[in-house]
Amino acid sequence: MSEISLIDVRAQVMTYDEGIKKWTPSGSGEPSISKVQLFVHQQNNTHRIVARKIADKEVVINCALFKGMRYNRATDTFHQWRDTRQVYGLNFANLNDAISFGDTVQEALDGS
Numbered sequence: 001m002s003e004i005s006l007i008d009v010r011a012q013v014m015t016y017d018e019g020i021k022k023w024t025p026s027g028s029g030e031p032s033i034s035k036v037q038l039f040v041h042q043q044n045n046t047h048r049i050v051a052r053k054i055a056d057k058e059v060v061i062n063c064a065l066f067k068g069m070r071y072n073r074a075t076d077t078f079h080q081w082r083d084t085r086q087v088y089g090l091n092f093a094n095l096n097d098a099i100s101f102g103d104t105v106q107e108a109l110d111g112s
């Protein structure tokens with residue numbers, strides 16, 4: 001298995017709709033909690049954030065970390081970042097998940 005999950009937490013995944021200037025829950029159906037993981041690809045030491053709805057396994061984030069990416073902890077339990085396509089937000093279910101996920105992502109970014 002070339003990719004390893006470094007961390008596995010729970011959060012509500014949102015994206016920012018520039019049109020209406022509002023955060024909108026990601027994915028189809030009811031807003032719900034997702035399983036959010038940071039994977040590392042062992043061979044080339046790249047990382048990606050993958051989030052899947054717990055209810056139906058729908059993939060709502062599949063986003064590579066990139067050099068220079070800024071991971072912003074807007075509040076203790078709402079973290080966000082952007083790529084060329086969109087702005088992602090994670091509304092964590094608890095503070096511990098927020099802290100450990102944020103630290104793990106930041107470590108990966110610091111190493112890139």
Ligand SMILES: CC[C@@H]1C=C[C@H]2CCN(C(=O)[C@@H]3CC[C@H]4C=C[C@]5(CCCN5C(=O)[C@H](Cc5ccccc5Cl)NC(C)=O)C(=O)N43)[C@@H]2C(=O)N1CC(=O)O
Nearest residue numbers: 014016022023070071072074075078080081082087088091
């Ligand atoms: C789920 C509801 C949600 C919960 C929590 C709060 C926390 C703050 N907050 C926001 O949306 C803040 C307030 C101002 C607004 C203005 C613009 C936004 C929106 C789009 C991105 N953004 C940036 O400020 C980005 C961030 C960034 C910096 C650095 C690197 C990457 C990034 Cl992405 N700045 C750049 C320069 O990109 C933004 O986050 N904004 C959330 C919020 O009010 N609510 C409640 C609601 O919306 O009802």
